[in-house]
Amino acid sequence: MNLVQNFPFFCIMLYLAGGVTCCVLTPKASRAVCIGLNLLVTALMAAALAFTVRSGESYVYLMGHFPAPWGNEIRIGPLETLMGTAFPLVMTLTLLGGMDHIFEDVEEDKINLYFTVVNLLMVSMLALVLTNDIFTGYVFVEINTIASCALVMLKYKSGKALVATTRYLIMSLLGSGLFLIGIIILYNITGHLLMEPMREKIHELYLSGNYAFPLTVTVGLFAVGLSLKSALWPFSAWLPDAHASATAASSGILSGLVIKSYMILLLKIFYRVLGMEVVLSTGVLNVLFVFGIGAMLFGSLHALQERDIKRMLAYSSVAQAGYIFAGFGLGTAEGVLAGCIQILVHAVTKPMLFSAAGGFMTVSGGSRQFSDLHGAGRRDILSGIAFTVGALSMIGIPLFAGFATKLVLTRASLATAGWKCVAALSAIVLSTVLNALYYIPAVALLFDKREAVHISGVKAQPSAVYVLSLTVFMALNFFVGLRSSLLTCILEAGLNVFS
């Protein structure tokens, strides 16, 4: 047990401490604490990642030396540490990118609360990724819900933010209610809360055949509950309002990171708690696959008709979530790998797009409508380039991050035979075209010469922080695009030892 192994535990504790201290500090100080904390956690988790990749297996970390079934455990493997490093890194960059907007939109005395909420959000996300106990998972799901709703709400005097938050909160509560009752039924059947023992119990039940119906019900509850919280297509009505009306940084965090943590939890439950053969026997994966394909198409169709840049990006998040669930729905290891890669790719690209959109709004008099954004890319050239890079990556042009997903997802769907392969391939082709159809005209409009009359001539003076964050984001995007082979082998190693 060398020192590196308990870094993940330290990170969770650090974030908790950070969250508490931030609510008493001044806005500037709480900002410094939050950013510093995030960078520190990224470093620690990177060290943990290096350790787990070198050792190649995932270890269980007992908290408080209480053995099962009383004590609480977290399990650290290559996949968890990789997500653990990526999330805080993206969080820092998104916060830096949207910093000016935070100080504008949120009331003066509430800014330190904003950073408190951000820290709590990070705690819950890290916990969701790492936890090995399902009830702890539920608790952190709830913390995550409250924190993300608070992020949406903290917009100064905006009625729309309030309404969006309420609808978001209600839908999330529905999801977590289903999730909780799922846990309780499972606890009722297996008597355990830690994931490994539950796994053996369920395996015996599956073989013996009794409790078959409750098992299918629990799998259904988990799938619907968590897909509702991670905005899978039929349940995604709340996402556009919530993500569009929040400040630039929050919408980046929400669509880039928050909905991803639930997906990883769902993946963990399928792999570690229920075991893949049980899940496959219930056929819930096909339902997820169909919803994923639906998300890819209808998300993009809605985005096509949007005249508001942030709502367009929000709908595009729904579509990209569809990619992930289509990956999981394929049911094979490679499909899940494609889903995980898309989690990382989308986490890297969407926050950049939202920050760039924020930049455009500052130079276009705060309006989000495309009619006012003519030539915004020209007025704020850095955001223009960042937006183009993000758009091209979303379409899946090689050399950009999006291409990695397209490559692995196509290979995964080719491996599965029958209707799933045909449906997946046609969905990929269609969604690429649809993405191109709304991203490229948007880019063209942003670089359009004829500017709206009352805005032309406003030159942007982006702050150093903003420039730094966008450039690092672009570099990250190209890194994922070019070195995707590195990510794939880490994720493959992680998935092998995941269950």
Add this chain to the structure above:
Amino acid sequence: MKLFLILPILLPMAAGALSAWLPLPSPKKRDGFIACAVILNSLLILLLILLKPSGILTLLHLTDSIVLSLRLDGLSVVFLGLIGFLWPLASFYAFEYMEHEENLPRFFAFYTMSYGITAGVALSANLITMYFFYELLTLVTVPLVAHEEDHRAMRAARKYILYSIGGAALSFVGIMMLYSRAGAKDYIFGGFAPVGEVDSYLLIAYLLTFIGFGVKAAIFPLHGWLPSAGVAPTPVTALLHAVAVVKSGVFASIRSTWFAFGPELLFGTWAQHAALFLSAFTILFGSAMALREQHWKRRLAYSTVSNLSYILFGSCLMTSAGLSAALSHMLFHGIMKITLFFCAGTVLCKTGREYVPQTEGLGRKMPLTFATYLIAGLALTGTPLLPGYISKTNLLTAAAQLNDPYALFGIVSLLLSALLTAAYLLPMSVRAYIVPEGSSLSFTEKDRDPGLRMLIPFGILILAMVIFGVHSGPLMDALSTLVHG
């Protein structure tokens, strides 16, 4: 030695990017900068063709098996030679043509960058690299199509995006299907797909790539974007839609047929029949639509649709004679079509006349332009002593070799399309020179022959046509040696 392979791609890209942002004082300086960059790149290509460096230059490992890498082999020499020869001419032409247009830095930046990317398509050593350059080509040429930024241009650009990205996505799926069966290998003459028994999985993959790349090569159902892209300025339509963009579609299709799937796998299968039928039908369809079209540049665009399918038809015959005929037509059509577009562009830029009926009697006022147009028209129709005849006869002879009903249909459509080409090109030239006595035709003083910078490309192109028409022996031998790897 292999490192030189990356140069023809990077040089124009860098030059294009620099020319847009470098604070060049006068347009003249920028033209000079672009001109020397393009000529330098053509010389570089000539050097590469002469030295023919062997070996593969790997740029990047996308995943363990999929690699972006470059290589110079027989087929890429042909395509590189074509674009190397035509790009400087087109650039010279563009300098004169674009004088009175606005936002030129952006235009010339993208115009030169597409030179590099097309060279990339030619030099790529496997399907994924070619797909990568293929997508970039779409992105770089979108601003050129939408140059005028008026409503028409934007609609044409949107249509262009829809077709190209859709086509590229289809071919991407096809490529991945091939890779899933045969592994991600580089190009080998004769293809690397496992021959074995005919399995329809690979045939479906081949059809997907054929239709995917066919979008850029303007196959019948997916040709819609080419005529509507005619709204772009002439240097764009001339170079991109007569030579670079569409030829890269055809080049990609030949690559996938001959160097990836391989003729043995495809010979005699229903995939080959479908490909033959599609291309033969497009030959007829393109010429028929061209005859009906009154807008001059759209008529030439439809003619390109038909001529591209000549090349596809030749390559789909799956015989080495067919391939060398296809390559010869690729070269000759490049030269002939760019001349026709130049003439149309000169008339448009000098006199503002866009429609065919408006050109009656103009031959008197612009004799040299219309003389070039007549010669290029005769060449395209296939009159002997001009290159069109050579490639057409080769195509016919290659098609006659296989006694296959689809090849026969191809021969009949080739001949019919030759007649239709005569019908939509030659009467125009006759009516340009010969005007009935009593007709009242108004000519302004602007209607006169263009400046020297346009006439030089005309002269060079006609010379090239006559030389290839009369003495194409060495070229054809070179092509057939290339064909055998």
Add this chain to the structure above:
Amino acid sequence: MGSNLFFNYFEATAVIVFGIGFTILFLDRNLIKKVIGFNFMDSAIFLFLASNGYISGRVSPIFEDGVTAAEHYINPVPAGLVLTGIVVSVSVTAFLLALVVRLYLRYHTLEMDEIVALSRKEADE
């Protein structure tokens, strides 16, 4: 199927109450009713959870007269979980009610449709 409904009636009532709460939260247009619905749902779950731990014939897990053998008492773990659950649902209800108050101050109505319509009209100006 129906036969074992009789002796685990705790679980049955819990699921029924959960259903009622879920539908109220999901379908009702009045915000306060939604909050009430949410509490229905949570309390149903805690009933289900608590009843899990009950072993008939044993006493509640509070030490009395020095008896420390585990067999004497019922299983305390579910009760512990219920405690955490109650904490979570109380905090969420508080948050939800705070939101409802803020909405009422702004739009002077509790009906969700009216609030959405008002906010959209407000956004148009």
Add this chain to the structure above:
Amino acid sequence: MMTNRFLILVPILFPLLCGLAVAFAPALQAGSRRRPFVLFSLGGTFLSTICVLLLLRGHSLHLCDLAPSIELRFAVDEITCFFAGLGSFMWLMSGIFSMEYMQHETNHTRFYAFFLMGEASMLGVTLSANYPTLYLCFEWMTLLTLPLVFHIQSEESIQAGIKYLLYSFAGAFAGLMGIPFLAKYGTTLNFVHGGVLDPLLTEGHEGLLLAVAFAAILGFGAKTGLFPLHAWLPAAHPVAPAPASALLSGVVTKAGVIAILRVIYYLFGAQFLAGTWVQTALLTISLLTVFMGSSMAFRENIFKKRLAYSTVSQVSYILFGIFLMNDTALEGSLLHVLCHSLAKGGIFLCAGTIIYKTDKTDVRQLRGIGKEMPVVLWCFTLCSLALVGIPPMSGFMSKWYLALGSLENGFPVISWLGPVILLISAILTAGYLLPITIHGFFPGADFDYSTLVKKDPTLWILVPLLILTTLAAFTLFPQPFMALVENTTEAIIGGMLS
């Protein structure tokens, strides 16, 4: 020996260079210097052609390779002798005629340039020794004779010109169909006496090859006005100036005949085509054209249109003889080639003179023309007699052999139907040609002779007319011509169908 082989090219290059000189050389722009130069070049071409035919018979020249499989090859064989001599002679005659005729026309430079270059391409067709060269010269002949058609630049002539261009291209492309298939199933693309088809290769593919041969023959038939692709001829010939329309009818149609002869006897081979459905189809089409041409001419009132229709029917006489594929019929058709070129040339020149002098284009206006231009109308009458086939003139001899050849052949229906249709069409020919003479010389009672004005043309016109008329009666002294025709037939078809 090497040099004189290149002499074969002289008949082609000499008129070509003269044509280019007339077009571009500044010195020749003045009318006074241009006319002698044109005469000199026409005469020079005629003489050089005769020398080449006599000296270099049997030699061939492989000029160059357009592409590995396409080579340009010229040779002098029996068909070249027969047609090249006739063609260059006719070009000379109408050249002389045009000296006078072109006075009332404009832009002479363009006319004479393309006049000379047209001759070069026609001689090219006669001299070509393989399929691609034939196709090359054939295509360039269309392009170079095209400006002659729309010379007067009226809207009608331009449309006629475009029609001529497109029909000829359609025919040429159908002709091009033969090259690929012969490249596959034949041993070589050069003209070989008796056909190039390799019996082993053509084993199972007769149907395909027959269809290709049929398409090629119909394609080349476009130039001769054979039925499916004949519509351009009645439109193009009348609008051309008289010397050009004389050549178009007299010689250019014969180029089509040469091409068909080559395709049948030197590429696919007579045995391959004899007795097949192709032969029966071609015979019926040629008979149909013969009959249709003369009936349309009978109804046509515009003078030159009537003569154009007459060309359509007369040339189909020749094709009928060729398609019968036996030596007597072939002899008859070659005789008719001679007769038709000379007679139709003469008739078109007379018509040209009449229109030139009196500007009357409608046949009904020509009452009493005989009084005004007796010599011209006498030549017209004699040439018409030749065409109708009245004994002393050459028409009779050729129609006689044609009828004999048709009866010899023993086809179930066509062998007797052929002579019947030839007879009917001869009567129709008399019907549309002789009334002009009758009304010309005997204008009838109510004609007031006072308004008569002598309009005899100058020598430039009379000399070629008289030469052509005397030659049209060559059957009076048949020996030299018959010897020429017989050994040409012997060379083409000898030893094949015996």
